[in-house]
Amino acid sequence: MLRRLLPALLGLGVVAASAAAPAQEKKDAPKKRERIAIAEPTKAAADPDFAVQGEYVGELPGGRKVGAQVIAKGLGEFTIKAYHGGLPGDGADMKEVLAGTAATKDSKVTATLKHAAETSTVEIGGGEFKVTAGGNTFALKKVERKSTTLGAKAPAGAKVLFGAPGDEKNWNGGKLVKLSDGEFLDMGVTSKDAFGAFKAHIEFRLPWMPNSTGQGRGNSGVYLQNRYELQVLDSFGLSGENNECGGIYTQHKPRVNMCLPPLVWQTYDIDFTPAAFGEDGKKTANAKATIRHNGVVIHDDVAFPKECPGGQPERPSPGVFQFQNHGDPVVYRNVWVVEGK
Secondary structure: OHHHHHHHHOOOOEEEOOOOOOOOOOOOOOOOOOOOOEOOHHHHOOOHHHHHOEEEEEEOOOOOEEEEEEEEEEOOEEEEEEEEOOEOOEEOOOOOEEEEEEEEEOOEEEEEEEEOOEEEEEEEEOOEEEEEEOOEEEEEEEEOOOOOOOOOOOOOOOEEEEOOOOHHHHEEOOOEEEEOOEEEEOOOEEEOOOEOOEEEEEEEEOOEOOOOOHHHOOOEEEEEOOOEEEEEOOOOOOOOOOOOOOOEOOOEOOOOOOOOOOOOEEEEEEEEEOOEEOOOOOEEEOEEEEEEEOOEEEEEEEEEOOOOOOOOOOOOOOEOOEEOOOOOOOEEEEEEEEEOO
């Protein structure tokens, strides 16, 4: 029995606990989803869905490690992603990703898992993703992963573009966002300094926007040389496309989706080589970059064939950083750059 729980736990046939009514019954009208966009951690914590969403890790009977991501969809509804081996970037077999749904009913977040003739139930809450089947129960525990480069200090010779309040002066349009845990750099800014080749460290935090989807959920962007966009988006639990977090917009999708849940500080570490141009002004080599998202390589020496949409035209001159503003309250901190040759 327990050996047969593996496919059930990993989401085959997952259905919401509050299943759809039979066809002959009248369905309720869809619930209205008002836009929620919260950058303040204490305010987000007041939403019961915020405590449920996140990442869970455990072992199946027999010792095999599994991971699960629970993604809030608003109004007490969730998507579940489950992985053999652990979580993305930490052992997950990304070729075998299975998904399902869960919902809140009677103040509990539950799902029914069906596989062949077996049925098991899942209850999520109190920091556990608990599975019960055949009279046996086991649980995955909630974890809060942190980037391995979070809080990295600027090395000697680096230009600190934002390290503390007052550094907003290093940005055109620079202003602070004051929250309960600090003062951070707002979006819609360009750096006053321009750069050619560089190594950069950037930290950002996505807002809590459970009722939003796609490009309307925590959207910003880091423009390198104001030409090439490294997408910033709440893509937690998504497939990892070129228009999602870590993607080079319209050009390259990340090797793995390393986006953490909203309101968790995340990092980009970027090694950038600019495009080369001949004396005639024609491009002789594409710009390239190696990028780590939360400490994991998601782009390895990828080339930019041209500027990204919204970016400035490619030229031999240095370019500035832009933190794009799409109206969602994304904030930035600990931004520094080491110029290359």
